[in-house]
Amino acid sequence: MAASNSTPQPTGSHRELVEALQELHRAAGRSSFRKVSTLIRSRDDQLSDASHETVRSAVNGIRVPRWETVHDIVVVLAGLCSPPRDEESETARFLPLWRAIGEGESGALKSFQELVNSGWGGEDGKWTPEQVMGVVINPFSAIEIHPSLAVPHEPLMSEDDWVRIMARQIEEQGVEHTLRVLLHMLKGDYVGAEEGAPYGYGNPDREAINAQAAFRYGCQEILRRLGREPNLLAESIRAMRADETMDRDERAEMLENESDLSLMREVMIVTPETWDEVSEGAHHMIFGYLIKQIGPVGPFGLPDAERFGIVWRIPEIPAA
Known part of the structure; x- marks a missing residue:
């Protein structure tokens, strides 16, 4: 029996890319591969120098092409369609198909910026992977969001700061804990709910918020130093009483x-x-004895050590 000379057919994500290229090639009147190659090389914005054999190999699925090759083929074929197709929308459609070959399902999804630039898709009435993802991760699909969380308000922080804080929370507490707490708050049990409006909506006392956070961090650092410097409190009291600059x-x-x-x-x-056994008044006195100044306060999202600079009455000796 004679050996078969047929070329292996592409499978999986590669096959999806090839089928999309062949559809675009048909819509462009099945222009010759040589013509497509010539038009690619005549452009000033080309990303490749694809020969007609490279174009043929990509369209027929003989091998997986580089993205630069796919980009240039798509741009040229889009212009040859009747009526011409938009180059940017076509290359945006093909990029996830090409990425999926090497990255699997995650590669087929649009990046966040691609989502912002081109939307969820689905204009043809078919559900896109991005639309499915959007339904799944939208809390609205899982819970009934409390109506008080939809009132207009002045945000306490920027979106970028919020993302950084959430990423840090996930790193420290874990994904499941963070997401369950987020859903819990969206259902109406959030800080400030007892007052009838979310914490921070309206005109929050930012100075008081920062002062409370600074006090908590200062107490944390005081406990750290007291644990390894037994005489620190007595020395700080003497330093405070000798401080002629004190208000x-x-x-x-x-x-x-x-x-x-x-x-x-x-x-x-x-x-x-014994720290937790004494009163808050004692905590404030010890804070005043040990810490001369704390601040200025840095922006939300920074680690506490960067947000709150402490000036100790007795400078700390760096650990060996």
């Missing part, structure tokens, strides 16, 4: 607090282990 009202407030003997007893027994 008069701040010093008067500190002296008034020191007259409360029960409060001072709490302060003097503080260790990282």
Whole structure:
């Protein structure tokens, strides 16, 4: 029996690309491969120097072409169609087909910027992979979003900052935890819900928000230093009392607090282990003893160490 000389047929994603190229080739009047090659080389914006054999190989599925080759073939064939097809929309249609060959289903999807530039597709009445993805990831498909979350408001942060914060949250807490918390909030249990409006909607007290965040971070750092510097509190108290630059009202407030003997007893027994056992007033006194200044406050999204610069009354010695 004579050996077969037939060329292996493309399969999978490669086959889808070839079928799309052949459809475009038919719409262009089955122009000769030599003509397509000549027109490619005559363009000033060509990405390749595709020969007629390269064009034939790509259209017939003999081998997987480079993207530059596919781009130039598509641009030329789109111009030969009657009526001509839009070059940009055709190359945008072919790029996911080509990417899918090497990247699988994820490569077939539009990138975020492609989605912004060209939309979800589906103008021909057929569902696109992007439309399916859009339905699946839209929280509206899974829950009934609380109506109070749709009121106009002034955002607390930029979209880019929000994305960075969410990426950090996912990295630290995991994907499932972050997504379940997000869905939980969208259903109406969000910070500020008890007041009837989402936290940050309207006119938030940004200064108070930043002050609370700075205090939490400062206390965290105080516990870290107290854990490895047992004499830090006593030394900081002496440094504060010797600080001639300290604001008069701040010093008067500190002296008034020191007259409360029960409060001072709490302060003097503080260790990282007893921190949660003493009052918030003791926390504030210790904060004032150890930290001379914290700030200025950096933008949302930055790590706390970059958002809040601490000036200690006793400078920290870098660890060896």
